Amino acid sequence: MNSISLSEPKPISDAFVVMEQPVDRDSDEYLMEAYSSGSAVAFEKLYARHKGGLFRYFYRNCSSRDIAEELFQDVWMKVVNARESYQQSAKFTTYLYRIAHNRLIDHYRHLSSAQHAMRSDADNQEIVENHSEQETVDRSLELAQRDETLKAAICALPFEQREAILMQQDGHLSLAEIAEIAGTSRETIKSRLRYAMQKLRDQLGELKS
Missing domain, CATH: 1.10.1740.10 (RNA polymerase sigma factor, region 2, helix turn helix motif)
Incomplete structure (x- = not known):
């Protein structure tokens, strides 16, 4: 007579566990x-x-x-x-x-x-496509957005740089999302934001060493 081997039951595979994801x-x-x-x-x-x-x-x-x-x-x-x-x-x-x-x-x-x-x-548009790292927009710049001087400085930016800044700040979009909308690469958007921030800080006297 064959002996029956007793062993620990195998755990239920995750594939059979259906978890309902909460809907936001x-x-x-x-x-x-x-x-x-x-x-x-x-x-x-x-x-x-x-x-x-x-x-x-x-x-x-x-x-x-x-x-x-x-x-x-x-x-x-x-x-x-x-x-x-x-x-x-x-x-x-x-x-x-x-x-x-x-x-x-x-x-x-x-x-x-x-x-x-x-x-x-x-022809008032300037295309800047130099691959660089993005400088994060700091809190002081966010607070200064209501200032007329900053508004004028933003308006003076080339279109591609201005749009990238506004999508990030007003639309709260990520680099990848801005790149998808603009039909360009993530690195190009990083470059545009970097150049835009450099120009704004130069004009506002907030350039950091």
Whole structure:
């Protein structure tokens, strides 16, 4: 008669353990999905959460409240019109600021065309693509954003540097997210932020040794 070998029971494989992940019903992504399904309240929450940062992004890029308001409204209309076809493929902020970035580029293209009709040398954009490490924006700069001197300094930055700074500060986007929106590399965004911070600190007399 064969003997029966007794052994410790094997642990249940993790593959058979189904753990339900909690759903964050207050996340941007959940709210956008809810809005896609017809929830007006979800849209109101999204709008209230991001209207300030998005408007500042346009206003500091354009230095015109009227133009900023127009572009701001255009972006939200695009979000509204795309609600039924919306599919989550990235963070909502990335989705929102990609629309904003494209709308701003269109604005500058039209502006450039109009200026070119009056003067052939209308070209105010500078592309800086030198791979460097990013200097972290310090707390004193964040607090100084309300200062008119800083606003003027930001407006004087080349477009690519200004946009990177504003996406980081107003949109709270990561380097990877900004790079995805701008259609460039993470290293290029790091370089743009570094150059922008250097110029701002030079102009504000805050350059650190």
